[in-house]
Amino acid sequence: MEDVSERYGYKPMLRWNPQVEEYFIKAYGADHFSRISNALTHPSCYSCVRVNTLKSTSDAVIQKLMAIMKETEHDDANENLSKYDANVNADTGLKQKGCLKETNISLNLSDCSKVTNALYENFQNGPISKCQVPGLDYVVFVRGSGPHVIDYGYIHEKPPKEVIVSRKCAEAVLRGAQVYVPGVMACSAHVEKGEKIAVSVAVEQPGPDGGWGLGITRGTVLQGLETDPYYFERNGLYIGQGRAMMSRAGMFRVLEGIAVDMNNRVFKLPSFNDVLEGEIFLQNLPSIVTAHALDPQKGERILDMCAAPGGKTTAIAILMKNEGQVVAVDRSHNKVLDIQKLAAEMGLNCITTYKLDALKAVCQRNDSNSTTDLCCSKEDDGVTSLNSDMLSLHVERESSITTEGMNDKSRKENGSNSTEKANERTYVSKADIRKNMRRIRNGPGRSQSSGGRVQNSKGFYPNSFDRVLLDAPCSALGLRPRLFAGEETIQSLRNHAKYQRRMFDQAVQLARPGGVIVYSTCTINPGENEALVRYALDKYKFLSLAQQHPSIGGPGLVGHCEFPDGYIEEWLKPDEEKLVQRFDPSSPLDTIGFFIAKFVVGSKDC
Numbered sequence: 082m083e084d085v086s087e088r089y090g091y092k093p094m095l096r097w098n099p100q101v102e103e104y105f106i107k108a109y110g111a112d113h114f115s116r117i118s119n120a121l122t123h124p125s126c127y128s129c130v131r132v133n134t135l136k137s138t139s140d141a142v143i144q145k146l147m148a149i150m151k152e153t154e155h156d157d158a159n160e161n162l163s164k165y166d167a168n169v170n171a172d173t174g175l176k177q178k179g180c181l182k183e184t185n186i187s188l189n190l191s192d193c194s195k196v197t198n199a200l201y202e203n204f205q206n207g208p209i210s211k212c213q214v215p216g217l218d219y220v221v222f223v224r225g226s227g228p229h230v231i232d233y234g235y236i237h238e239k240p241p242k243e244v245i246v247s248r249k250c251a252e253a254v255l256r257g258a259q260v261y262v263p264g265v266m267a268c269s270a271h272v273e274k275g276e277k278i279a280v281s282v283a284v285e286q287p288g289p290d291g292g293w294g295l296g297i298t299r300g301t302v303l304q305g306l307e308t309d310p311y312y313f314e315r316n317g318l319y320i321g322q323g324r325a326m327m328s329r330a331g332m333f334r335v336l337e338g339i340a341v342d343m344n345n346r347v348f349k350l351p352s353f354n355d356v357l358e359g360e361i362f363l364q365n366l367p368s369i370v371t372a373h374a375l376d377p378q379k380g381e382r383i384l385d386m387c388a389a390p391g392g393k394t395t396a397i398a399i400l401m402k403n404e405g406q407v408v409a410v411d412r413s414h415n416k417v418l419d420i421q422k423l424a425a426e427m428g429l430n431c432i433t434t435y436k437l438d439a440l441k442a443v444c445q446r447n448d449s450n451s452t453t454d455l456c457c458s459k460e461d462d463g464v465t466s467l468n469s470d471m472l473s474l475h476v477e478r479e480s481s482i483t484t485e486g487m488n489d490k491s492r493k494e495n496g497s498n499s500t501e502k503a504n505e506r507t508y509v510s511k512a513d514i515r516k517n518m519r520r521i522r523n524g525p526g527r528s529q530s531s532g533g534r535v536q537n538s539k540g541f542y543p544n545s546f547d548r549v550l551l552d553a554p555c556s557a558l559g560l561r562p563r564l565f566a567g568e569e570t571i572q573s574l575r576n577h578a579k580y581q582r583r584m585f586d587q588a589v590q591l592a593r594p595g596g597v598i599v600y601s602t603c604t605i606n607p608g609e610n611e612a613l614v615r616y617a618l619d620k621y622k623f624l625s626l627a628q629q630h631p632s633i634g635g636p637g638l639v640g641h642c643e644f645p646d647g648y649i650e651e652w653l654k655p656d657e658e659k660l661v662q663r664f665d666p667s668s669p670l671d672t673i674g675f676f677i678a679k680f681v682v683g684s685k686d687c
């Protein structure tokens with residue numbers, strides 16, 4: 082007989098490109114890499130909330146979040162007691178309820194086996210508490226739990242009804258999302274609205290051509306038999322149970338909406354996504370530390386080179402008490418709008434946004450005649466803040482979001498995004514929702530006719546910033562939870578590294594002597610981390626690594642790696658490793674994989 086607990090469990094194995102795996106094993110050692118790889122398949126066991134100290138305090142936020150959690154628990158309890166009655170045999174239903182209760186009661190700290198002592202102490206006084214790291218008391222941790230064992234109601238020869246979801250959908254669900262219609266790939270026959278559904282994920286498998294593939298026809302009928310698609314591959318890839326919000330036919334007919342309401346998850350993480358608008362921001366701990374490491378001071382001029390959606394930009398602005406200027410650029414028009422929305426929601430008017438390719442972030446003085454762009458047209462300081470007069474006179478307008486009046490959420494739900502996008506967690510600001518409501522009521526305003534406005538920039542003058550943050554686009558191999566990592570090859574990893582070096586070259590020109598550059602990535606790839614630091618220190622003798630505060634990540638990697646093609650990748654030299662922060666997803670801090678290096682810029686004349 083089938084081992085039900087194995088089949089209906091959650092024991093994913095991350096797949097890598099074989100050469101990439103070999104490289105990481107060389108870098109970390111086989112055991113350590115296996116721990117990292119395993120950690121990446123799970124979400125962190127706590128959520129991290131950054132408090133907007135200009136609007137609230139950690140204590141006030143903790144009180145409010147506690148109240149929200151209480152309310153939710155109360156709603157959940159009622160929901161659990163009433164929801165399945167219609168379609169489930171009464172006895173089985175009662176058993177399920179018992180199981181749910183038991184599981185809930187067992188949500189204690191021991192579930193989160195990887196929590197450090199520091200975090201453990203944080204949670205001694207309840208599920209929500211202030212971060213104990215000196216200087217980070219405006220960070221609030223909210224305890225989650227998992228992995229939970231779920232009873233899917235398997236009866237011999239009568240497997241539970243189920244859906245298979247796409248991998249991106251599953252990753253979003255593990256972070257707390259619901260299953261949206263586009264994410265559903267296959268479903269059991271005769272599923273009706275309200276029925277209990279087991280949710281598993283189909284992950285890319287090696288294809289005959291050496292690549293990866295997912296050969297599954299959307300709409301496939303599942304029988305719960307070995308003949309089902311990915312039957313064996315889905316062993317141990319069950320991510321929770323939910324209630325069908327529509328019939329099987331509906332799931333493949335409609336284009337939008339929640340297909341399965343996930344009410345019994347393998348990982349339970351409170352998301353607080355749409356509460357306490359402007360008062361809090363959900364952010365990974367290493368990202369918060371990055372803003373801190375930059376050490377922005379009131380009145381300074383700071384450049385955030387790859388800023389969207391603005392998590393670090395707003396953290397920096399708050400550390401500066403909204404005094405000074407934070408110039409936030411991104412190459413994506415819509416993403417610049419996201420930064421604007423977030424800044425508005427958080428009440429931060431020291432943030433100026435531009436659309437700019439960070440590879441062309443430096444403009445020379447003589448460029449200014451040929452451009453209407455503000456950044457290079459102002460002789461005195463190289464950058465100009467965005468006020469309303471300037472907006473009407475100088476802004477280069479761009480047509481905005483094509484789906485005028487729709488926020489990200491409605492786009493997601495109406496199916497105009499891809500299958501994957503429908504299950505990615507997208508940030509929707511309350512300010513955005515309110516703005517759209519106003520537009521619907523009043524019609525488009527004068528400045529709203531083409532949607533949001535984004536000012537193009539042609540770059541900034543050299544040495545025009547006190548501090549520069551380069552939170553570089555990267556392979557993102559530290560992000561979690563992740564169920565597949567095979568897409569990155571050695572070549573693609575090297576391409577990321579090249580791109581980052583070119584951006585760093587721009588950052589070096591823009592930071593003034595005596596200024597600071599912070600470089601960060603959310604990848605575990607040393608080629609994009611330590612190797613970038615090596616490149617920077619070897620090429621720019623006036624740069625030196627600086628101590629970061631707080632320093633809670635681990636040390637960097639010292640040495641080098643020799644590749645089969647003869648290429649040698651140089652990492653850090655002894656003593657440099659303590660000056661960078663490497664957040665290891667398998668470490669007790671239980672964060673995403675992340676890297677931070679801080680450079681001080683010396684005199685550029687030498």
Ligand SMILES: C[S@@+](CC[C@H](N)C(=O)[O-])C[C@H]1O[C@@H](n2cnc3c(N)ncnc32)[C@H](O)[C@@H]1O
Pocket residue numbers: 368386387388389390391392393394410411412413416437438439440552553554555
């Ligand atoms: C890691 S994300 C930044 C996250 C952001 N710093 C935050 O904390 O919210 C990288 C960003 O770089 C942007 N990007 C990629 N290539 C770029 C380029 N050449 N110039 C400017 N931005 C770029 C992407 O659009 C993306 O928003």
